[in-house]
Amino acid sequence: MITEIIINAFLVSFMLVIALFIVNTRKVIFTILLAGTYSLVAALMFVSLDAVDVAFTEASVGAGISTILFLAALSFLPKEEVQESFNKNNIFALSICLLIGGLLIWASYDLPMVGNENNPVHQHLVSDFIEGSKNHIGIPNVVTAILASYRGYDTFGETIVIYTAGLAVFILLYNRTLKETNKSVKNEISKK
Amino acid sequence: MMFLAILFAFSVCFLLILIRLIAGKTTYDRILAANSIGTIVVLAISIHGFYMGRPEFIDISIVYALINFIGTVAVLKLFDKGKLGDK
Amino acid sequence: MINEIFGVWNYWIVFTLMMIGLYIVISKKSLLKKVVGLAIFQTSVFLLYITFGKIAGGTAPIITNNSEEIYSNPLPHVLILTAIVVGVATTALGLALIVRINKAYGSINEDEISAVDLVDYHEKFSEKKNK
Amino acid sequence: MIDSIINYSSIASLILGILFILIGSIGILRLPDVFSRIHASGMIDTAGTAFIILGMCLQSGISLITAKLIFIGIFIFFTSPITGHVTANLARKKGLKPISNNKGETL
Numbered sequence: 001m002i003t004e005i006i007i008n009a010f011l012v013s014f015m016l017v018i019a020l021f022i023v024n025t026r027k028v029i030f031t032i033l034l035a036g037t038y039s040l041v042a043a044l045m046f047v048s049l050d051a052v053d054v055a056f057t058e059a060s061v062g063a064g065i066s067t068i069l070f071l072a073a074l075s076f077l078p079k080e081e082v083q084e085s086f087n088k089n090n091i092f093a094l095s096i097c098l099l100i101g102g103l104l105i106w107a108s109y110d111l112p113m114v115g116n117e118n119n120p121v122h123q124h125l126v127s128d129f130i131e132g133s134k135n136h137i138g139i140p141n142v143v144t145a146i147l148a149s150y151r152g153y154d155t156f157g158e159t160i161v162i163y164t165a166g167l168a169v170f171i172l173l174y175n176r177t178l179k180e181t182n183k184s185v186k187n188e189i190s191k192k
Numbered sequence: 193m194m195f196l197a198i199l200f201a202f203s204v205c206f207l208l209i210l211i212r213l214i215a216g217k218t219t220y221d222r223i224l225a226a227n228s229i230g231t232i233v234v235l236a237i238s239i240h241g242f243y244m245g246r247p248e249f250i251d252i253s254i255v256y257a258l259i260n261f262i263g264t265v266a267v268l269k270l271f272d273k274g275k276l277g278d279k
Numbered sequence: 280m281i282n283e284i285f286g287v288w289n290y291w292i293v294f295t296l297m298m299i300g301l302y303i304v305i306s307k308k309s310l311l312k313k314v315v316g317l318a319i320f321q322t323s324v325f326l327l328y329i330t331f332g333k334i335a336g337g338t339a340p341i342i343t344n345n346s347e348e349i350y351s352n353p354l355p356h357v358l359i360l361t362a363i364v365v366g367v368a369t370t371a372l373g374l375a376l377i378v379r380i381n382k383a384y385g386s387i388n389e390d391e392i393s394a395v396d397l398v399d400y401h402e403k404f405s406e407k408k409n410k
Numbered sequence: 411m412i413d414s415i416i417n418y419s420s421i422a423s424l425i426l427g428i429l430f431i432l433i434g435s436i437g438i439l440r441l442p443d444v445f446s447r448i449h450a451s452g453m454i455d456t457a458g459t460a461f462i463i464l465g466m467c468l469q470s471g472i473s474l475i476t477a478k479l480i481f482i483g484i485f486i487f488f489t490s491p492i493t494g495h496v497t498a499n500l501a502r503k504k505g506l507k508p509i510s511n512n513k514g515e516t517l
Contacts, residue, residue, distance in 0.1 A: 003196060004335060005285045010203055012292040012326070014210070019299045019319055021214050028311060029219065029267065033226050035315050036263055037213065040233050040256070042322050047237055050351040051329045052249050052339045055237075057363050058325075059252060064259040066318065066370055068276075071266050073311070073374040075275035077381055081309045082388050093306035101298035105291055113286035115335030117349075122334065126352050134342055142340040142353040147360060158361050165368035169375040194421060198462075201428045205435040212439050212447075220444045220501045227493055228438060228451050231486060232431065235462055238479065246338055247470060250478045257482055261489040268496050272503075 004048065005115055011045045026081045028074055036067040053143045195243035202236045223267055230260030289330050296323035308389045310380065314373045321366045328355040420468035427461030434458060444501050445508040448494045455490030459483065 018038045025031050039062035046055035112119040133145035147155055206229065213225035234253045241247040270276055296319060303316030332352035340353040377387055384392050430453055437450025463483040467476045 002285070005289075007199065008330075009285050009288045009292075012289055014203075014206065016292050016295060016299075017210065019296055022315060022319065023299060023303060023307075027219075028309075029271070030222060031312065031315055033222055033267065034213075035318060037226055037229055038319065039322060040230060040260075042326065043252075043256075044233050044237060044240075045326060046329055047240055047249065047252060049329045049333045050337060050339045051332070051356045051359070052252065052341070054325070054329060054356050054359050054363070056252050056255060057360055059255050059259060061363055061367050062318075062322070063256075064263065065367055067263050068266055069367075069371055069374055070311075070315075071270050072276050073378055075270060076378050077311060077387055081312065082391075084308055090306045093302055096305065097298040097302045100301070101294055104294040104297070108287055108290040108294065111287070111290055113283075114289050114330055115286075115333050117334055119331070121331050121355075122352055126354060129353065130340070130342070130350060140342040142342065142350070143356050143360070146353060146357045151357065154361065158364060161365055162368050165372050168372055172372075172375040172379045194424070198424060198428055201432065205431050208435040208439045218444060218501070218506065220497055220506070221447060224444065224447055224451050224494075224497055225438060227490075228435070228454050231455055231459065231490070232435075234482065234486070235431075235459060238466060238482070239462070242466060242469060244338060246343075247466075247475050248341075249339065250475060250482070254478065254482055254485070257485050257489070261485075261493065264493050265496065268493075268500055272500055 007048055008045065008114070011041060011048065015041050015045070026083065028077070028079055028081060032067060032070045032074065035070070036063055039063045039066065053141070195239055198239050199236060199243060202232055202239070206232055206236075219271065223264060223271075226267075227260065227264045230256065230264075234260070290327070293323050293327045293330065296320075296326070310377045310387045310389065311374075314370060314377070317373070318366070318370060321362070325359045325362060328359050331355055416468050420465045422465075423461045423468065424465035427458050427465060430454070430461060431458035443509050444506060445498060448498050452490065452494055455486055455494075459486050 015038060018034055018041065022031055022034050022038070025034065039058060043055045043058040043063060046052075046058055112121075129146055129150065130142055132150075133139055133142045137145045137149050139145045209225050209228050209232070213222055213229065216222045216225060234256045237253045237256065238247070238250050241249050266276065300316045300318075300320030300323060303319065304313050307313060307316065332355035334349055334351050337349040337351040340350040340356070342350075380392065381387050384395050386392060386395075434450045434452075434454035434457075437453065438447050441447050441450055460483060463479050467479050470476055470479070
């Protein structure tokens with residue numbers, strides 16, 4: 001089954017190319033287009049790594065809603081970035097990134113091989129969950145069974161997080177002039 | 193094996209269009225290339241399902257087709273009017 | 280040989296993607312670009328987790344009638360499903376903050392924002408002195 | 411007998427579709443301006459998609475998968491002309507001019 005792993009390597013290299021070009025663009029709309037394509041390729045990668053539900057979510061949320069959010073924000077913002085020259089700060093950032101990346105790649109030799117059946121991740125709990133979702137819950141999709149039943153409270157916390165974020169966005173973008181116009185309208189009515 | 197060859201051909205097409213997406217002169221070229229990449233990814237997901245022997249996951253490509261269309265039209269609308277809403 | 284290279288290739292590229300995201304977040308001045316960098320970083324972490332869950336020759340964890348099927352590990356998928364949705368909440372909050380900053384300062388470039396802050400600070404300071 | 415005929419015709423239609431997609435992507439890369447590239451992109455979206463979906467339908471037989479595939483086909487068939495039209499319209503409105511002949515003169 002080496003072919004699967006080669007397909008994954010191809011796809012992830014495409015993602016690298018796209019990410020490298022995101023760094024250098026100055027037109028914001030092109031950055032957003034490339035970011036959308038990036039998450040499209042990421043979702044294709046998730047399909048080839050057997051994570052179908054994650055691919056579904058990434059397609060609708062990462063490639064769809066994120067892109068629309070970026071575009072909606074861009075309609076209030078300047079459309080082009082200020083030109084920057086390569087200076088001392090960039091060298092500092094580059095050296096930090098190279099250092100951390102080198103350490104991580106060095107550490108990756110101790111990580112288990114991709115797709116090996118005897119990896120430590122696959123040893124515990126998983127067979128219990130697969131058997132349990134067949135026998136106790138009765139849903140064929142194991143991911144849904146874990147998400148909604150075994151870890152239901154966690155999903156509940158996730159909805160609270162999204163609700164809080166929505167509230168915060170509303171507070172930030174609430175139009176304060178609306179309040180004042182309401183007040184002035186009320187004053188006029190009371191005068192009459 | 194045939195499906196694997198088709199997947200490989202798809203990756204070649206993907207690379208060709210990616211070059212146009214990165215090097216395109218005008219923004220319209222880039223929008224067009226992004227749209228075509230979306231179509232190719234939709235087809236590649238379906239073919240990948242057949243290659244793995246479990247073609248039940250074509251729902252994902254339906255979602256992709258919808259999202260791709262909505263995203264492209266949103267980008268074009270922003271480019272035309274400078275904003276997304278009606279006001 | 281080819282097995283060894285492609286066995287860790289995913290990890291290498293994922294770490295490189297992470298570092299590209301970190302570089303964008305640290306060094307770019309435009310605030311919108313920083314949010315894009317955060318998105319890149321997030322997606323690479325998702326990829327790392329999903330890569331751990333893969334079994335070669337396995338299929339997606341949806342139970343079929345065939346009892347000898349090997350399923351990939353569903354636990355990382357569940358974690359990442361939660362993480363993707365929270366990530367979009369983060370992006371939305373960051374974009375709202377940027378729009379608000381643009382309203383207040385008239386720019387989303389880091390340098391220009393700090394310059395405006397500096398000017399404000401000096402004006403206040405001189406007012407106090409005059410009083 | 412009928413099985414092998416269906417199998418061979420599905421392979422032929424998949425190969426035909428991949429040829430169309432390859433030609434279209436080469437066109438997107440090589441053609442000179444936006445308006446001619448829209449033509450190449452339309453080739454991918456109609457001919458290539460239709461043949462590949464036909465091939466996959468023949469491969470899967472009569473089932474739910476075929477219905478989903480046909481739905482994808484219909485959807486792409488209806489949306490791709492809209493995208494192409496909007497792109498061309500906007501490019502013309504914003505002042506891009508199509509190239510008239512192979513000497514590179516604009517209209």
